[in-house]
């Protein structure tokens with residue numbers, strides 16, 4: 001494990017964020033305004049993951 | 058159960074009311090020099106491990122989701138999991154632009170079978186300019202678009218863009234990808250972003266003055282053209298009367314051709330930075346604020362290989378130019394894996410003083426494999442001619458090079474323009490120009506001097522190099 005502890009913690013919180021956004025997205029099929037905004041949020045969260053990605057996790 | 062029904066919906070609505078919004082008491086630290094302090098300073102060894110991991114992942118993604126890629130890899134006998142080192146990346150076949158065109162006649166319309174996502178997932182359409190043939194269509198999902206603008210945000214931040222900047226984009230956005238992601242990235246950083254689309258050059262200059270725009274993005278040709286128009290048509294001196302202090306160039310070489318950069322910086326009183334990217338690849342390279350005479354590769358997002366254009370051998374040593382083969386490591390809808398960019402680059406032996414661990418290509422993109430041509434048996438890069446022409450203050454920004462056969466011999470004509478009101482003697486400039494060009498390019502030229510304003514002007518990208526020995530270049 002090579003990553004700084006703070007980044008590991010942030011990455012774990014991003015994973016939580018992703019889990020919540022994904023759950024909401026999966027339940028939003030009848031609510032376009034939520035569905036499409038959640039889709040964007042998921043893309044932003046994925047970008048957070050790319051920004052924190054390391055080789056060893 | 059859907060979200061808007063059932064128990065607790067009222068409470069949820071109250072919690073979502075705009076009055077509950079908070080603004081962080083801790084403002085972002087604008088003095089951090091890196092957009093991503095973690096990735097941009099990752100030690101080399103870890104950076105390469107990350108690249109390998111991402112490369113394997115994107116190859117597997119393409120193999121599993123695109124018929125085109127699967128067929129390509131199966132034919133070459135490559136399994137994504139076989140790639141165990143960065144050296145083995147070269148087992149994966151390269152893709153050229155010419156291979157992408159026939160794909161587009163296949164389903165699904167209009168992209169064909171390199172598409173890796175359902176059509177419903179595609180939110181962005183762009184296409185290549187088609188200057189070398191039928192345009193290639195580029196689909197992107199919103200995820201890809203986030204990624205593309207993130208690459209641009211990395212470069213704008215590295216060039217000193219901050220939320221207090223007012224960024225003007227003097228460009229008519231359209232089906233080409235140019236500056237769209239620059240616009241989104243500027244917003245992402247938090248800059249006030251002004252679309253200067255359907256205005257003419259003078260109106261753009263006046264709007265920039267009115268709004269006190271602090272930064273802009275344009276092609277080098279247009280940066281010079283705007284300064285010219287400001288001075289001659291509006292009596293505005295961009296360096297004194299406007300507020301632009303940083304300019305990001307794209308679309309053409311120029312910002313890393315020393316004499317062109319110097320001209321632009323002097324005319325605008327601004328720092329001018331280069332960037333490199335392409336529709337099919339993404340924004341892969343950028344000059345940082347340290348201006349090291351070259352461009353960083355965003356190596357957390359791209360894997361760049363340099364190969365000998367003749368033998369195809371990998372070039373690992375600095376100061377040796379070769380062709381860039383590049384992979385975008387996180388772009389999903391239509392992956393870019395080992396794409397033959399035709400850009401000629403050269404690795405710098407030096408570490409950049411900015412502290413980024415990303416490698417630097419000296420001089421940025423120093424030419425195109427299609428443009429670098431043999432004349433009288435000597436390799437000639439048009440950028441070398443531009444550097445000489447623009448180092449002569451007595452000449453205008455415009456020039457044109459024509460290479461043709463006269464009998465059995467190659468002949469180069471260089472048309473230049475005297476600067477407005479320079480009062481210089483054409484014959485003395487001609488002689489000095491011939492000597493300098495001979496010294497810099499090892500070739501002899503017929504020089505034609507023209508009065509100011511007589512050579513063609515270009516709005517965006519210029520076509521100043523004409524090789525009449527090739528069909529279709531007349």
Ligand SMILES: [Zn+2]
Nearest residue numbers: 345347409411
């Ligand atoms: Zn640097």
